[in-house]
Amino acid sequence: MPHPSRRLILGLAATAPLAATGALTLGAGTAHAADSAYVMAYFTESTTMLEANYGLHLAVSTDGLRWMPLNQNNPVVTPTLGAGGLRDPFILRKQDGTFVVMATDLKGTDWTRTSVNIHVWDSADLRTFTGYRLLKLHDMTTTHSWAPEAYWDAGRGQYGILYSSVNSSGHNVIMVSYTTDFKTTTNPQVFFDPGYDVIDGNLTVGVNGVNYLYFKKDQTLVGARSTSLNPGSFTPFSTPVAHGGTEAPTVVKSLTSSTYYLWGDTYTPNGVFYAWQSTNLAAGTWTALDQRLYTQPLNSKHCGIQPITSAQYDNLVAKWGAPAWNRLKSYNYPARYVRHSSYVGRIDEYPFDPYTDSQWKLVPGLADSSGVSFQSVSHPTRYLRHYSYNLRLDVNDGTSSFAADATFYRTAGLADASWSSFRSYNNPTRYIRHSNFVLRIDPISTSTEQQDATFSVGY
Structure with missing residues (x-):
């Protein structure tokens, strides 16, 4: 959630043992040994709000790094209760293997709006x-219930729902409310309050006997x-990281390696x-x-990630469909994408509008x-x-x-065989490359030119 409580996440998955269930866990979601892919929930905004859509969007990934939007980057379901829109969606696979989806009850950017509720859906397969319902988390009617995430607390035999609210001292803290069914909650209390403003709690459970809570502090991730x-038991310890003003931390672990990833979103x-x-x-x-x-899904904001099986991945793609379009990322300027502007081909730094x-x-x-x-999506005759x-x-x-x-x-x-280059049909010694960020076709010889002529075809 934006200031004072805004967050956006992206991530991979988890592989640490969980009690006697045979499941694996990391973060707020639960991963199983059969998992080999990921699903992401998000909403969308863009620089001029051309792509502001506060419904539930889904994307999938086989590596947790490169994401493919489903349903043409349109929502798969839209809230009708409360504010009539959502932010900060989060997916949890429950202990019974089904899913619950939660999200902030807020449409747009009216940060003064308060709500004791969050949006909730159940799903067997996403x-x-x-x-669909609103779930009440607390009775503090003068504050918010932002950025909900959930985790299984085996010791309590309950799920904890983390969220950001303002305490009696006037600063944001991370709260927890407990539930067994995501229909009612009990015992709301402060989960983490180091004495200064903190939001966007993301919990990683059971790594060598230690639980890790990442949060936003002063536009850094800590x-x-x-x-x-136990509420109140967490102590800050890590070195802050940021890229400009950064929020919405999520820590996740690769399903195929020992690497952890910490994701954040610019403010x-x-x-x-x-x-x-x-x-x-x-x-x-x-x-x-x-x-x-x-590569994040186009215009995605404040995402939640859940590991899934390959069969679930295939079923989601079969249900919602892959995009009918692509985006091309520059190899040596990976923040930039191929676009047209005033009918000139070029690479520009994402994000921008018109994003089409x-x-x-x-x-x-x-x-x-x-x-x-x-073929241009925004100008299909061109x-x-x-x-x-x-x-x-x-x-x-x-x-x-x-x-x-x-034709190409x-x-x-030319710079990386796992990426792509495009050779001209009628000038076969020349390739598409950028020069001063403008696209042209040129003969390629130097390593810099090879990088200029290399692109990733994704979404």
């Missing part, structure tokens, strides 16, 4: 959502730890995810992750179907083509020369 889950309405990595949570220090390695200028349909090549042509070696967005006039100028062969990336 393809259908049932039992960790506290405790050997119990703006058009937030950008950043990630740090560590192989030792106890050390409390983090190293920035290369932006080439991760960076969406492309990679269709069979107009001159050779074994190649590709880049394609990227070269003219005097510069790339621009022109209307397809149906001529063979236009088709040739607009996709090859292994």
Whole structure:
């Protein structure tokens, strides 16, 4: 949630033993040995609020780093109670294997609005959502219930729901309310109050006998730890990290390695995810992750992540569908994406509006179907083509020369074979590259030019 209580998350999954259930746990979600993919919940905003949508959005990933929006980046369900919109959605797989989805009861950016409730759905498979309701967390009617997350407290035999509220001293603290069914809650109390403003609590349970709580403090991400889950038992310990003003921490662990990731969002309405990595949570220090390695769903905000099985992944894609468009990320400027602006092809730093200028349909090549042509989503009669070696967005006039100028062969990336490069159909010694952030086709020889001509095709 924005100031004074705003957060946005992204993450991977967990692999630590949990009691006698045979499950594995890390963070607020529960991971099982069969898990091999991830689902993300989020809402959307963009720089001019062109893409402000406060429904529940879903994306999936096989590695927890590169995300594919479902349902064309449209919501899969929209709240109708309370404020009629949500922020900060979170997915928890419960002990019985079904899911519960929670979210802040807030539409838009009216931070003065208070609510004792959060939105809640039940779901067996995240393809259908049932039992939609508002869940009351406390009786403090003059404050909020922001950024809910839940975890299983085995010692209590209950779920704890963490959320941000203002205490009697006037600063934000992290609260907890307990539940067994996500229909009623009991015993709301302060979970963490170090004496200064803290929000956006994200809990990692049971790593070598220690529990870790990450939170936002002064637009930085900080960790506290405790050997119990008792309210009031956590002590701050880690070195703060930030990328500008940063909020919404989530710590998650790869399903395939020993690496932990700490995710945060920039403190703006058009937030950008950043990630740090560590192989030792106890050390409390983090190293920035290369932006080439991760890509957030377009315009995503304040996300919640849950590990899932490959079958659940396949079923979600079958239900909601993959995007009919792509975005292209620059290799040597990974914060920048291919877009058109005033019909000129270029790479610009994400985020920007109109965001649709960076969406492309990679269709069979107009001159050779074994190649590709880049059809604009925002201007579907126009394609990227070269003219005097510069790339621009022109209307397809149906001529063979236009088709040739607009056709490219996709090859292994010149700087990284796991990425892509695009060779011109009618100038086969030339590739699409950026020069001073403007796109053109050029012969490629130096390592810098190879990097300029390498792109990731994603979403």
